[in-house]
Amino acid sequence: MSDRPIIEIRDLTKFYKGSDEPAIKSISLDIYPNEIFGLLGPNGAGKTTTISILCGLFPPTKGEVTIDGMDIRSSIDRIKHIIGVVPQDLALYPTLSALENLTFFGNMYGMRGILLKDRIHDCLKIFGLEKVAHKQINSYSGGMKRRVNLIAGLLHKPKLLFLDEPTVGIDVQSRIFILDYLNEINKLGTTIIYTSHYMEEAENLCTRVAIVDRGNIIALGKPAELLIKHPEFTNLENIFLHLTGKTLRD
Amino acid sequence: MFKFFSGFRKEALILLRDISGLILVFLMPMVMVIILALVQEFGWNTLTSEPQVQVLFVDLDHDSLGVQIENGFNSSRIFKVIKSVDNVNLTQEKARQLVFEGKYQIAVIIPENVTKRIRNKIQLLVAKTMSALTMPSLDLFKDIFNKDTIEVTLYFDPAVRNSFKNAFISSLKEKNARIESKMVFNTFNNELKRQFPQFRPPDVEYSESVNFNEVYPSGKEHEIIPTSTQHNVPSWAIFAMFFIVIPLTSSIIKEREEGSLIRLLTMPVSYLNLFLAKIGVYLIVCFIQFILMVLVGIYLLPLFGIPAFDPGNQYILLSVMAITSSLAALGYGIMVGTIAKTHQQAAAFGSVSVVILAALGGLWVPTYLMPPIMKHVATFSPLNWAHAGFLDVFLRGSDFMAVSHELVKLFIFFLCTIAIAIVYRKFKPPIGS
Numbered sequence: 001m002s003d004r005p006i007i008e009i010r011d012l013t014k015f016y017k018g019s020d021e022p023a024i025k026s027i028s029l030d031i032y033p034n035e036i037f038g039l040l041g042p043n044g045a046g047k048t049t050t051i052s053i054l055c056g057l058f059p060p061t062k063g064e065v066t067i068d069g070m071d072i073r074s075s076i077d078r079i080k081h082i083i084g085v086v087p088q089d090l091a092l093y094p095t096l097s098a099l100e101n102l103t104f105f106g107n108m109y110g111m112r113g114i115l116l117k118d119r120i121h122d123c124l125k126i127f128g129l130e131k132v133a134h135k136q137i138n139s140y141s142g143g144m145k146r147r148v149n150l151i152a153g154l155l156h157k158p159k160l161l162f163l164d165e166p167t168v169g170i171d172v173q174s175r176i177f178i179l180d181y182l183n184e185i186n187k188l189g190t191t192i193i194y195t196s197h198y199m200e201e202a203e204n205l206c207t208r209v210a211i212v213d214r215g216n217i218i219a220l221g222k223p224a225e226l227l228i229k230h231p232e233f234t235n236l237e238n239i240f241l242h243l244t245g246k247t248l249r250d
Numbered sequence: 251m252f253k254f255f256s257g258f259r260k261e262a263l264i265l266l267r268d269i270s271g272l273i274l275v276f277l278m279p280m281v282m283v284i285i286l287a288l289v290q291e292f293g294w295n296t297l298t299s300e301p302q303v304q305v306l307f308v309d310l311d312h313d314s315l316g317v318q319i320e321n322g323f324n325s326s327r328i329f330k331v332i333k334s335v336d337n338v339n340l341t342q343e344k345a346r347q348l349v350f351e352g353k354y355q356i357a358v359i360i361p362e363n364v365t366k367r368i369r370n371k372i373q374l375l376v377a378k379t380m381s382a383l384t385m386p387s388l389d390l391f392k393d394i395f396n397k398d399t400i401e402v403t404l405y406f407d408p409a410v411r412n413s414f415k416n417a418f419i420s421s422l423k424e425k426n427a428r429i430e431s432k433m434v435f436n437t438f439n440n441e442l443k444r445q446f447p448q449f450r451p452p453d454v455e456y457s458e459s460v461n462f463n464e465v466y467p468s469g470k471e472h473e474i475i476p477t478s479t480q481h482n483v484p485s486w487a488i489f490a491m492f493f494i495v496i497p498l499t500s501s502i503i504k505e506r507e508e509g510s511l512i513r514l515l516t517m518p519v520s521y522l523n524l525f526l527a528k529i530g531v532y533l534i535v536c537f538i539q540f541i542l543m544v545l546v547g548i549y550l551l552p553l554f555g556i557p558a559f560d561p562g563n564q565y566i567l568l569s570v571m572a573i574t575s576s577l578a579a580l581g582y583g584i585m586v587g588t589i590a591k592t593h594q595q596a597a598a599f600g601s602v603s604v605v606i607l608a609a610l611g612g613l614w615v616p617t618y619l620m621p622p623i624m625k626h627v628a629t630f631s632p633l634n635w636a637h638a639g640f641l642d643v644f645l646r647g648s649d650f651m652a653v654s655h656e657l658v659k660l661f662i663f664f665l666c667t668i669a670i671a672i673v674y675r676k677f678k679p680p681i682g683s
Binding site: 058 | 252253256257259260263264267268508509510512513514515516517518519679680
């Protein structure tokens with residue numbers, strides 16, 4: 001782990017308009033290069049809010065965030081060049097083919113020409129979508145759509161990749177494939193920030209996790225460290241339930 | 251720039267693959283202009299061979315007035331006189347009942363002895379005049395007056411529009427005035443003949459001395475007759491252009507709901523760039539729509555017996571007008587699509603607001619017929635600016651300078667709506683706020 005964090009979060013707070021309760025409360029956190037950092041928490045815990053602020057979708061109410069040494073408020077345009085985002089929704093155009101979708105998103109990252117063409121070709125090949133590259137997305141299975149969704153976020157080889165529930169609603173094979181690929185690109189230098197409801201998946205994939213609830217970080221560390229800290233539990237899911245409770249969340 | 255072209259290509263592909271949507275975008279305005287032109291043309295004009303409006307006619311007079319009014323209706327080609335229904339001659343009560351039931355829109359009841367009563371009035375008038383001429387000292391008719399009020403009853407279906415009703419009454423009054431003046435003329439002739447046996451009335455019919463020569467001042471070398479087609483085509487072309495708000499807002503909201511917008515906002519591309527790509531594609535759609543509407547006016551409407559549309563010869567100015575009006579429509583669509591939260595909101599607000607702006611813009615009722623307050627409000631409608639600009643080009647043959655005010659206003663409107671959309675999106679992201 002490098003000494004200098006790639007993401008530095010200090011006292012981050014976000015109030016939504018019309019709400020008395022903050023969505024996130026004075027969170028401070030460092031994420032280091034080459035980490036696969038898991039942001040875990042029940043619905044409404046503040047995961048998506050945190051990621052949205054880090055991606056520049058909206059500003060925080062209070063606090064400081066720097067990404068790769070750049071302030072999120074003043075340098076968001078530069079930050080957007082080094083981050084990749086894979087939203088939970090299938091953020092694709094259903095009537096366009098995978099190739100057309102990826103060409104468009106690649107262009108938006110400033111990629112073009114043969115470089116983009118080769119990159120798309122490589123990605124489609126790796127993800128087993130080469131033969132259906134020209135078919136419209138609306139003819140794809142759920143797993144295939146998820147794979148294209150993932151490719152769209154990492155075409156430009158981002159330094160930092162944000163993944164919001166990348167494996168939700170897909171078959172086991174596609175899930176394992178995606179997780180293996182994420183491990184692979186992480187080894188090649190991509191830092192990954194990842195949210196999930198699948199605790200087992202997070203336990204296996206993440207180098208470090210933060211469990212957030214009601215806008216606070218209530219646990220932070222390597223999965224193994226958390227298990228040592230809570231010897232009464234045998235896995236991350238039990239620790240998660242212990243810390244966040246079993247009450248249903250909206 | 252290549253980001254713009256990439257966005258443009260994406261938008262174009264999405265639009266082209268929605269074949270049914272595309273057909274609707276182009277076909278519906280064409281159908282609309284044909285139907286509205288047909289309705290307006292045949293509703294008000296006299297170009298058709300078949301009379302359009304049936305008038306129940308009950309003549310209890312059986313004399314000159316009734317006959318001549320009936321002849322007047324028959325020769326007008328707008329009205330068809332109905333004197334019997336189901337082989338039964340109409341009575342006043344039956345005619346009233348049929349109009350009340352909405353089966354017919356108008357009934358005219360010529361009362362009994364009406365011609366005789368008019369004749370009596372005229373005869374008294376003539377006698378008074380002749381007496382004043384021949385025996386001024388006697389003043390025989392000094393204390394004789396005829397205060398008989400003659401009433402012709404008209405029944406109108408309440409659904410008949412006031413403008414039509416007023417036009418009908420005016421036409422009837424005009425007919426009556428002609429008949430009465432003819433009766434006065436004849437009575438004078440008869441009286442003169444009686445008093446001066448040597449008098450031979452000239453064997454000529456009195457004809458109207460004043461002809462109203464319609465002239466439409468135009469900047470063009472050839473005069474353009476402002477037919478309903480000349481009014482309809484630009485009006486409905488503008489209306490259709492602004493209805494681009496519906497597919498445009500749908501495209502914006504769909505992009506937001508499908509999550510693509512969230513992804514795009516995390517990418518190094520400005521929101522303006524994304525807008526401009528959409529505007530580029532939909533501008534072409536609007537322009538094609540406009541050309542199609544003009545072509546419908548030139549080639550299709552004459553097939554329905556409607557005068558052909560005369561687009562004039564100022565094609566460049568016309569294109570600039572069409573592009574600027576389209577930009578105003580697209581800016582409005584972008585603004586509505588950005589602010590609206592759901593498809594339903596956008597569709598309801600978009601369509602209703604366009605209808606309101608069209609009504610204010612004078613697309614249905616000319617602004618010069620509006621009350622002063624509405625005239626003032628109308629000046630704020632972009633459809634009014636576009637309409638005024640197109641009428642200047644199509645009917646007055648105005649040049650670029652003459653329509654520059656409208657062009658500038660439309661372009662500023664476009665810039666303002668885009669600015670509002672960008673500022674709104676900046677302070678109100680698609681998720682959270």
